[in-house]
Amino acid sequence: MDEKPSIIVVEDDQRMGLALQRNLTKAGYQVMLADSGQSLRQAYRRNEADLVLLDLNLGIEDGIDIARELVSTTSVAVIIITGRLELEDRVEGLDAGADDYIVKPFATDELLARIRAVLRRRALDDVPSGMIEFGPYRLDTTTQTLHREGASTPSLTLTGTEARLLGILLRQHGRAVSRERLSNRGPQDPGDRSIDVHIGNIRRKLRETGIDELVISPVRGFGYRLRLDGTEAPDEDPAES
Template identity: 40%
Template sequence: MSEQGSGHRLLVVDDDNDIRLMLAEQLSKAGYSVSTASNGQEMRRTLDREHADLIVLDLNLPREDGLALCRELRSRASTPVIMLTARSEPIDRVLGLEMGADDYLTKPFEPRELLARIRNVLRRTHSLPANLQAISGGVAQFSGWTLDLQKRHLIDPRGRVVVLSGAEFRLLRVFISHPNRVLTREQLVSLSTGRPYESQHRAIDLQVSRLRHKLGDDQAESALIKTVRNEGYVLAAAVSMK
């Protein structure tokens, strides 16, 4: 049953031993190299000694929950994360995606469904052109603003910290990675979330609006993030990296 999973290494983090063993067996049969961990501490030890192309992360872990671990993973790397949970409330899905998860699956689930989602996330992650990859470290300065990509701090021209949600941070990171370049809605969604663009929802327009508000960008004529009719959005500013 080995297929295109060959060559990719996965890390499954779940405190349920039966689920870990079942997923390791099923994903190995699909051609993936699989490591497992039962908690955050084991996850860190595993990542310190080996690379992971994607992490399957349980939300309800002992001591450190999956949301906190997902936020930590996002602060240090762009490794895709698929979150598992026994809870089906919409707020859990929203929180998981806000913390940086690339997809979300509710237990109980069919292993085949998880396998399909892993393939989709990996395909989207590795299909982005090299010249559209977002930068992942350093400090960016633009129009008096400063974004620390390691600490995830946005500082306004007066030196005040502006709090960004996970989605806002990822979107701003995409814009500063490609200044003065028009980015389509499809590109913004792919680069900031790794998920496909759903044109009927137009959620990306709302996220851009919220980010503009955080940047004090309420006047269209002086906007840092400008709308390009029938094309997308552009960060109209020079960006310097340190």
């Protein structure tokens, strides 16, 4: 990775794209512009970026499909930009594997804060490489796969964000983890459901692959905890986690 993080801005409105490029460059990022899925692929082949800022409204192209392609074929972080106010549209973007989203119109300071938070989370993800163990399960943070002891193949494959969240929960061995710690973004907007969507995706994948032993439960007004079915959760005050 270069000293300055690199960002590809995918925006088919030239004026908007140039404004984003100007503001991000001023903030210290290397910025490339793309106006379509095809030009995005070309830009990424030339220089593997650290983050893609993806506008979902790209004319005839479906930004959600592009987000899914990025998540499944690269390790780049993705923040989606949407002018769609409906919660379902934002949830769909997170379901596609995006790290975060921002709704138009937005302030430059908010966008920069979200970019810093996503890149910071990704940097933290890179540090504890290897295996995280909890009972008979092993999370390989390098390949983003969960294994069960004695199984010949991985139990399930996760996105980068899902692997990060599951890793945090696994390391706590049943203790509750706050939403702020899971998001690594400080106090949460009550309307921000991004953590809930990612946790929901992890729970769905566990269920679909028949892993009933790992149970992720909400802790009301606080966050989530993961336990191995058949074991008791630690006796604790959630506010201390």
